[in-house]
Amino acid sequence: MSTVEGKKQEKRRALLDAAYELFLERGTAKTSVEDITSRAKVAKGTFYLYFQDKGAVMQALLGRVSYQLLSEACMAVEQQTELQTFPDKMVAVIDHIIEALRRDTLVLKFLERNFVWPGLDQIEASRDAEPLMRKLLTVVMSSPEMVGRTEREIYQRITALGSMCMSVCYSSILEGKPDDIEAMKPVLYDIIHKALAVQK
Amino acid sequence: MSTVEGKKQEKRRALLDAAYELFLERGTAKTSVEDITSRAKVAKGTFYLYFQDKGAVMQALLGRVSYQLLSEACMAVEQQTELQTFPDKMVAVIDHIIEALRRDTLVLKFLERNFVWPGLDQIEASRDAEPLMRKLLTVVMSSPEMVGRTEREIYQRITALGSMCMSVCYSSILEGKPDDIEAMKPVLYDIIHKALAVQK
């Protein structure tokens, strides 16, 4: 990597980091591009060399945050050897994410209901670059519950359940609707278990 | 309803209608309060006699749209006498909503993932004013699948499943993620069925 290219990446990174901080601190609407550049110690115009507009940064950050939450949860769950079945593992992953968001509602407010699930094609394309997701999918595929289903079917199902949890998580934690998160968890996890149960 | 009160409601209504049209036409962000008042044929200042700010109108409209979609779907499903079990009915209701949103993506774009479910307390409070929801809940409660569950538990479960469907509906129709809506429907409906199946 040439020095110049390295510096560019560094700047892009600085802008993303600055934007993230500010988005959490005061929300996306109340963060101006100028706020971002001044915190990133970069000139205003430089912003537009790296991003189309504020929306593009937000989108990039949504992806980054989602991915981080997901991968941290996966890593944590991998340690817990007592979890044997795939449904149990999925519940544990979701629970890990929910707990993280409950602790850090600023992140939740930024994320809203817009959790970005890594695309199936992305996962497949980046075999080795994305070992985590890859491994996860392998685990899933080989689980008895999923026997007889295609990779795509499984992905659809997991994604739908995940969306449910993120959506409920948002309104539950931030608005207490339809109930507080502690009350919703059993419902969500029961649905997951039932939805992933072995086909009879 | 007195004439004075009637006129007030009329204006409020005109503002809501104008805002709704504009929100669909150009999106909420690109609609100004002035746009709304000028379409409603009302002076700019008048807006603030009826609403706190633009956000309040949006919120009111989200509720209105959600309620309309839901009640239309319920009414349509009530006609279909062949549907016996509650899970079948719920799937039919959701399907009705999804189809409506698929036909009218402008509404979907306005709604985003923010479908507003009528609150359980609201339903209970407005016994007669809200006959539809009331009736629905009664039907649900008396269905064999729900035996042994409290009203609240049922409400949580339905809401969670509904949120899942709306969330998936949004990204599926508008972004094709994780797949097109036709491919997602079987997954969603299978999850609903499993999640609402009779307890063994």
Place this chain on the structure above:
Amino acid sequence: MSTVEGKKQEKRRALLDAAYELFLERGTAKTSVEDITSRAKVAKGTFYLYFQDKGAVMQALLGRVSYQLLSEACMAVEQQTELQTFPDKMVAVIDHIIEALRRDTLVLKFLERNFVWPGLDQIEASRDAEPLMRKLLTVVMSSPEMVGRTEREIYQRITALGSMCMSVCYSSILEGKPDDIEAMKPVLYDIIHKALAVQK
């Protein structure tokens, strides 16, 4: 005229005046809308209640300046009773304008080659409101040189000759091209005389 309408006209006027001063002082390009409003002692947003954008003010001012130059010249020439024929009068009017612009090159710089001739239709429409132009045209029409020509033909001819003079005036005074204005005058006035001579 109601007070409110009066105040509006006053503001519009203040904006035009402020803009005119600034356009002469530093040129149109280096004058910002903010400069104009701050000199007019009016809020920034107010500008946009009266004009579409900076270009609209410029256009309005070009019309105003042109009209003023023309009417002052006409009035001055009307005094000079020794001028009998229409061509002589026209030359005198043009010369008056040229001299005014030579004295005040700031105005000339603002005007560039964009002198706005009062439209024939405008003149006709505003019979009494525009006594000057009206009178002028009557004089012209009744002059022996113009016998047998329609009003429109005369207007075209006068306008063309006027445009020539303004265009030459601009490059001559400001750039000395094709020669200084003193050298160009005889040429211009000779052309006018020949172009307006009695038809044989």
Place this chain on the structure above:
Amino acid sequence: MSTVEGKKQEKRRALLDAAYELFLERGTAKTSVEDITSRAKVAKGTFYLYFQDKGAVMQALLGRVSYQLLSEACMAVEQQTELQTFPDKMVAVIDHIIEALRRDTLVLKFLERNFVWPGLDQIEASRDAEPLMRKLLTVVMSSPEMVGRTEREIYQRITALGSMCMSVCYSSILEGKPDDIEAMKPVLYDIIHKALAVQK
């Protein structure tokens, strides 16, 4: 011409061509230096090695376009042997230019009223390099109409008439003021003839 010098001229040329295209496409105001360099396939900084700023390019192009229009018209008129007198020739040249601008209003919009007449001194300085203009002037000088006039007087007269035509051409074609170009032509050409008629 050395290779190095050739390459420089090539780049200058590329920049001019790119700027010309863009000026016609979107107007001078909406064309940035970056637009120009990127179309010319040259780095942004390179622009400033060849031109002071955008204005310099505009000026250079105004001269180029004017010259091209004029010389094409002259060449075309030279063919038409039936035109004997100088006034007829001048009218034919102007008419050729007007028709060209009428066909290509983009060029007219770029040119505005700023047609650049080749300077008398330039013509004289570049005896052989500028054979066209030189020849033209010779023709003019020897025409009976111009007998008794100095070269300079003739140049002034022609230039003034030309400016009139270009100015009228602009407002006539683009704004229809004071009338459409077809209606203005007879007026313009009559003025030219009268202004260039043999002295009695």
Place this chain on the structure above:
DNA sequence: TATGAATGAGTATTCATTCAT
């Protein structure tokens, strides 16, 4: 109640120009 003129803070975005490589 209703009006709509006035406000002025707020922000995105552009772009000419520089300069280290």
Place this chain on the structure above:
DNA sequence: GATGAATGAATACTCATTCAT
């Protein structure tokens, strides 16, 4: 000479909100 990343000043324009009438 050539590059193109970085700069940051400059500006137009929007719009929610107020308030005198």
